[in-house]
Amino acid sequence: MSTQKTVRQQFGSVEQSDALRLDEDKAEQIIDALNTDLANAYVLYHQIHKHHWNVEGAEFRDLHLFLQEAYENLEMGADMIAERAQAIGGVPIAGPANQEERATIEFEGEDVYDIRTSLENDMEAYGDIIEGMRDHIQLAANLGDPTTEHLLKEILTDIEEDAHHIEHYLEDDSLVLESSTH
Template sequence: MSQQRQVLQQAGTVEENAVRFDVEKAEQVVQALNLDLAASVVLSHQLRKHRWSVAGPQSRELGHFLGEAAAEADRHTDALARRIHEIGGVPLSSPAAFERHSPVPFEGEDVYDVRTSLENDLEAYGDCIESVSSHIELAESLGDHATGHLLRDHLADLERRASAIDGLLAGDSLTDR
C-alpha cells in the first residue's frame, strides 16, 4: 500500500460542483442525503442479517425476499453517495459514521424469530420513509429538483417494500376474524 497520501477533499465539506448547485444550498442537501445514506446502509445490513438467520417453513421465500430488499437498499445507497459527490459533498463511509448519523438505529447482533425480524424491518422502513419524505421537501425547496427526483424514486421503493412486509405480517383473512 502506498505511504503517500493526498487528501482531495475533507469529509464534512462541500465544494463547488459541476452541476453548478449553490454551495450553501448543497451543504444542506448533503447533510440530509448523508442521513438517508446512513439509514440505507443500516437497513441493508439489517435485511442481510435477517436473511442469514431466517428459519422455518417459508425460509427460502423469505430469504429471497430479504436478499432482494437488501440489494435494492444497496442500489439506493450507491445512488445517494453518487448524488452527494455530484453536488460537491463527501458521502459518509465509515461504520461509526453510519451508526452516528442514521435515523434507523442498529438492531444489534442478536437473532430474533422471523416475525420479530420482519416487525423490526417494517419499523426501519418507516424510519427511512419519514426521513426521505422530509428530505424531498428540503431538496425541492432549495431548487435541487434532481435530488428530489432521486429521493422520490427511493421513497416509492421504500413504501413498496414496507407494504410487502406489512402484508407478510398480516393475519390470514380467511381464518382470522
C-alpha cells in the same frame, strides 16, 4: 506503493460544482440530508441482510428471497445517494461506525430473533426512513434541486414497496396451520 497521503477533500466540506451550479449553502444542506439517508440505508441493509441469513420456518424460501431483494434495493439506493452527494460537491459518509452514529434508525443488534419480531423491527426502521426521505424530498424541492428530489422519489418508491411487502408478511392470514395438540 506510494507512501504519500493527500487528502483531496475532507468529510463535511463542500466543493462548489461549476457544472451543476448549485449554491454552496444549498448543496451543504442537501448533502447533509443525503448522508443521513445513506447512513440509514446501510444500517437497515445490514439488519435485513442478517435476517436473510437467519430466517427459518415454513415460509423460509419466500422470505429468504424477498429479504435478498430488499437488501439489494437498499444497496442500490445507497449507491445512488452517495453518487449524488459526491456530484453536488460533498463526501458521502462511508465508514460503518460513522454511518451507525449518523443514522436516525438503530440497528437491532447481533441477536437473532424470530422472523415476526425481525420483520416488525424492519417495518419500524422502514417507517422512520420513509418519513425522513419524504422530508428530504421536500427539502430538495424547496432548495431548487429537482434532480435530487427526483432521485429520492425513485428510491423512496422501492423502499415503500418493500415496506408494503413486509406489512403483508406480518398479516395474520397464512396457509401455514398452527399445530394442535389433541
